[in-house]
Amino acid sequence: MRVLLVGEAAEHEADLRRTLDPSVETVALPADAATTDTHDDAIDVDDVVVSLRLRRNGAPLPPFRLLHVPGAGLDGIDLDALDPRTCVANVFEHEIPIAEFVLARLLEWEIRAADMQAAFTPGTWAERYRHRVEHGELHGRSLAVVGYGRIGRAIATRAAAFGMRVTAVDDRAAGHDFAQVVPTSRLRDVAAGADRLVVACPLTEQTRGMVDASLLDAMPSDAVLVNISRAETVDEQDLWDALRHNRIGGAILDVWYRYPTAADPDPAPAAHPFWELPNAWCTPHSSAWTRSLARRRYAVIADNIERLASGRPLRNTVRNGVTTGSKRSTQ
Amino acid sequence: MRVLLVGEAAEHEADLRRTLDPSVETVALPADAATTDTHDDAIDVDDVVVSLRLRRNGAPLPPFRLLHVPGAGLDGIDLDALDPRTCVANVFEHEIPIAEFVLARLLEWEIRAADMQAAFTPGTWAERYRHRVEHGELHGRSLAVVGYGRIGRAIATRAAAFGMRVTAVDDRAAGHDFAQVVPTSRLRDVAAGADRLVVACPLTEQTRGMVDASLLDAMPSDAVLVNISRAETVDEQDLWDALRHNRIGGAILDVWYRYPTAADPDPAPAAHPFWELPNAWCTPHSSAWTRSLARRRYAVIADNIERLASGRPLRNTVRNGVTTGSKRSTQ
Numbered sequence: 001m002r003v004l005l006v007g008e009a010a011e012h013e014a015d016l017r018r019t020l021d022p023s024v025e026t027v028a029l030p031a032d033a034a035t036t037d038t039h040d041d042a043i044d045v046d047d048v049v050v051s052l053r054l055r056r057n058g059a060p061l062p063p064f065r066l067l068h069v070p071g072a073g074l075d076g077i078d079l080d081a082l083d084p085r086t087c088v089a090n091v092f093e094h095e096i097p098i099a100e101f102v103l104a105r106l107l108e109w110e111i112r113a114a115d116m117q118a119a120f121t122p123g124t125w126a127e128r129y130r131h132r133v134e135h136g137e138l139h140g141r142s143l144a145v146v147g148y149g150r151i152g153r154a155i156a157t158r159a160a161a162f163g164m165r166v167t168a169v170d171d172r173a174a175g176h177d178f179a180q181v182v183p184t185s186r187l188r189d190v191a192a193g194a195d196r197l198v199v200a201c202p203l204t205e206q207t208r209g210m211v212d213a214s215l216l217d218a219m220p221s222d223a224v225l226v227n228i229s230r231a232e233t234v235d236e237q238d239l240w241d242a243l244r245h246n247r248i249g250g251a252i253l254d255v256w257y258r259y260p261t262a263a264d265p266d267p268a269p270a271a272h273p274f275w276e277l278p279n280a281w282c283t284p285h286s287s288a289w290t291r292s293l294a295r296r297r298y299a300v301i302a303d304n305i306e307r308l309a310s311g312r313p314l315r316n317t318v319r320n321g322v323t324t325g326s327k328r329s330t331q
Numbered sequence: 332m333r334v335l336l337v338g339e340a341a342e343h344e345a346d347l348r349r350t351l352d353p354s355v356e357t358v359a360l361p362a363d364a365a366t367t368d369t370h371d372d373a374i375d376v377d378d379v380v381v382s383l384r385l386r387r388n389g390a391p392l393p394p395f396r397l398l399h400v401p402g403a404g405l406d407g408i409d410l411d412a413l414d415p416r417t418c419v420a421n422v423f424e425h426e427i428p429i430a431e432f433v434l435a436r437l438l439e440w441e442i443r444a445a446d447m448q449a450a451f452t453p454g455t456w457a458e459r460y461r462h463r464v465e466h467g468e469l470h471g472r473s474l475a476v477v478g479y480g481r482i483g484r485a486i487a488t489r490a491a492a493f494g495m496r497v498t499a500v501d502d503r504a505a506g507h508d509f510a511q512v513v514p515t516s517r518l519r520d521v522a523a524g525a526d527r528l529v530v531a532c533p534l535t536e537q538t539r540g541m542v543d544a545s546l547l548d549a550m551p552s553d554a555v556l557v558n559i560s561r562a563e564t565v566d567e568q569d570l571w572d573a574l575r576h577n578r579i580g581g582a583i584l585d586v587w588y589r590y591p592t593a594a595d596p597d598p599a600p601a602a603h604p605f606w607e608l609p610n611a612w613c614t615p616h617s618s619a620w621t622r623s624l625a626r627r628r629y630a631v632i633a634d635n636i637e638r639l640a641s642g643r644p645l646r647n648t649v650r651n652g653v654t655t656g657s658k659r660s661t662q
Contacts, residue, residue, distance in 0.1 A: 096470045100493065104442050107435035110621075114445045116614040120606050122599035126591040129615040134622040139427045161492030162431065260457040268453040275451050283447040284460040290441075291465040 001065065003305060004043060006051035007031030009070050015298035016050070021306060034076075045085075048305055056081045065321070066308055068301050070294075074318060087321035089304055089314050091297040092150050094288040098228050099154035101287035102198055103162075105252045109224055109281075110136035139163040144194035146210070147201025147229065148173035148181055155198055167194070170201075192218045196226065203230035213238040222249035228287045231257045231270070240272040243280055250279035254287045332396065334636060335374060337382035338362030340401050346629035347381070352637060365407075376416070379636055387412045396652070397639055399632050401625075405649060418652035420635055420645050422628040423481050425619040429559050430485035432618035433529055434493075436583045440555055440612075441467035470494040475525035477541070478532025478560065479504035479512055486529055498525070501532075523549045527557065534561035544569040553580035559618045562588045562601070571603040574611055581610035585618045 002025040005013055010028035017026065033039035034053040040062050043049065047064045053076035054067060063083035069076075069090040079088065108114065112135060119128060143159050145152040148170035156166045160178035167190050168179040175181055182190060187210070191197055197219065201207050211225065211234040219225070225248060227234055236257050242248050256269035274280040304314045333356040336344055341359035348357065364370035365384040371393050374380065378395045384407035385398060394414035400407075400421040410419065439445065443466060450459060474490050476483040479501035487497045491509035498521050499510040506512050513521060518541070522528055528550065532538050542556065542565040550556070556579060558565055567588050573579050587600035605611040635645045 096494070097466075097468055100438055100469055101442060101444065103493075104435065104438035104444055107431055108439060108444070111432060111435050113432065113435055113439070113612075113614055113617075116617055117612050120613045120615060122604065122606065123597070125587075125600055125615045126597045130591060132615065132617050132620045134620055134624075135428075135617070137428055137431055137621045137623045139431065139623065158489075158492045161489045162434075163427070256456075260461060266454070266457045269456055273453065275453065281444075281448050282451045283444055284451060284456050284463065286444075286447055286463050286466070289463045289465055290468045292468045292470065293465075 001046045001048060001305075001309060002027055002044065003048045003050060004029050004033075004064075006033045006049060006054070008052065009050040012070065012294050012298050015295050016302055018295065018302070019299045020302040021309070024305060024309075048308065050301060052076050054078065054081070061086070066304070066314075068304060069318075070297055070301060079319065082319075084322045087308075087314065087317065088319040089316045090318055091300045091316060093293055093296040093300065095150040095154035096296075097290040097293060098151050098200075098287045099158050101254065102155050102226055102228060102252075103158050105226065105281060106138060106159075106196055106224070109250070109252070110138060141165070141195040142167065142193055144169060144190045144197040145179065146170075146187065146197065146199050147207075148176070148179070149200070149202075151228070152198075152200040153178070155200060164196075188215060188218050191215050191223075192220075194219060194223060196224050198226040199229045199233050201229055201233065203232055207233045209233070209235045211235065211239070213241065216242040216248055219248050221247065224248070224250045224252060226252040228254045231255045236270060236272065240274065243274070243277050246279065250281070252281045254283045255285055259285075332377045332379060332636075332640060333358055333375065334379045334381060335360050335364075335395075337364045337380060337385075339383065340381040343401065343625050343629050346626050347633055349626065349633070350630045351633040352640070355636060355640075379639065381632060383407050385409065385412070392417070397635070397645075399635060400649075401628055401632060410650065413650075415653045418639075418645065418648065419650040420647045421649055422631045422647060424624055424627040424631065426481040426485035427627075428621040428624055429482050429531075429618045430489050432585065433486050433557055433559060433583075434489050436557065436612060437469060437490075437527055437555070440581070440583070441469060472496070472526040473498065473524055475500060475521045475528040476510065477501075477518065477528065477530050478538075479507070479510070480531070480533075482559070483529075483531040484509070486531060495527075519546060519549050522546050522554075523551075525550060525554055527555050529557040530560045530564050532560055532564065534563055538564045540564070540566045542566065542570070544572065547573040547579055550579050552578065555579070555581045555583060557583040559585045562586045567601060567603065571605065574605070574608050577610065581612070583612045585614045586616055590616075 004027050006029045013026055029039050034051050035055055043062050043064050045063045048066045049064055050068045050070055052071055055078035061081050063085050066087045072090055072092050139162060141164050143164045143166045145156055146169045148168035152168055156178040159166050166179035168181045169184055169187050169190055170181055171183050173181050216238055243251055258267040258269055275282040307314050335358050337360045344357055360370050365382050366386055374393045374395050376394045379397045380395055381399045381401055383402055386409035392412050394416050397418045403421055403423050470493060472495050474495045474497045476487055477500045479499035483499055487509040490497050497510035499512045500515055500518050500521055501512055502514050504512050547569055574582055589598040589600055606613040638645050
């Protein structure tokens, strides 16, 4: 068994090798091994392939043991092109930095420590000390988390430690120690009582434009909307209107309506200039982007390779491959 | 029983009345009722006095039932001047905003979201998005909390929810779910392994200058010191040298070496200009200064008045008064 690291995965060979059994051979393959058959000869039936993308334009891929995607999303993978024997697993771990980002921004929304720090000078500090402006607290505030998967739960766990009262809105999530879970039919009621509302659900046809004028109007006038999911879950025009007219307290926006593409490398992130509003805190889709993320993800991959080698069940299995030797017709 | 609110406590009559039994009479007394006998005639043996300060320059105070200090510190109270029948209680609650402040600053030290936000423009965001700088995480970092009272525990509870590994340094604290507690004799070892070190102990002869060059040198080169206790627990010159020469990663400083006094209303907060260093984040002793603090404190006081009226044990008792009717000689 060898581990074939394709394209950008090859840049993380050292991250993988930190915890991988040193006897396992790793091989770097260029990025075009993901989308052309140029390197298919290099793939053996016993190999593990680590790649964010894998497709053959409709043609089948050669058989191999495990495709390990080094991210959560499977949109780069043509599952139908994989041999039935190929097992597929993915990794998460981004719920940790995203939850840290959300709590960091929610805390700073209360405290405004950056402003205190910027205003701190030896000539003026005593006057500011005597007339300190009282700031806010997360403690006791209500938090709605819409979408209660890994990211929602990571946010709720931390928010609960601050004494926030957390309600999660999700039709499928099980109960959780840190939040009351209610169905999406109750979204409007929950929003009406939410000091802070975090969108943490995937973008689907059900969630596209889910946060609209009606929902924003239901929220308390000092409520803060946080979007670390996909921009389109929130109606752009309605959010702009709500922020412009201070119908909600503000928005913390890390995700955008337009991203750079080959055809349009420098688009404005939204049709309205949210970044010019004092009550919108805008960042460039950075919440998950940490030094530790890749390291932690490749440690999961190394562990899964170890599990595969020793015949133990894998973590984060997306698809089990038909065991070699079993009849394909049984699958 | 009436409640006499003295000086600045009188400004919080509304905070107290939010939860106080409406039948209880409240009376505002001017600030000089704390330090002169001018208003002693107004104090009845059955009354509750709420005041941050109470002294008679050595002379005894008239008897009353309960002195409720609306803060944690008792340095404004002459306990010896109180009648033996007077019970004394205080309030805390500042551990909540202080812990929020500490976590807010530690998170922002990792993420630098304010910089991302300041740099976010429609013309440059796409380039920044393509070349996002990876930030740090609290997850997995080690945190040392020196002094494991209410504030230290509130910090540890929240830090543990972020997956920090917390060690508390305290000779008297009991064990705790969220931290390993070790004696002060192990401070140097703990500091040597601490990514982040928070000073949360009171200033005593033992803790004055506790964080000195030797301890700072023992810390990892990217460690961050947080002081939300009293400045003098950290040697000023040694901290300046360590920060100037990047022997530690940085410092988050909310407490200072000099405060305004009547004689010197505008002192520089320190002899060295910490606020000019990029690795020192300076704020004007604001960590506890929240809108909710007084409200929460006066809710505790209202609850204690209720408990007193109904003969139940008080919370946060500093000193039990000799019960009316019992012989004073038994105390």
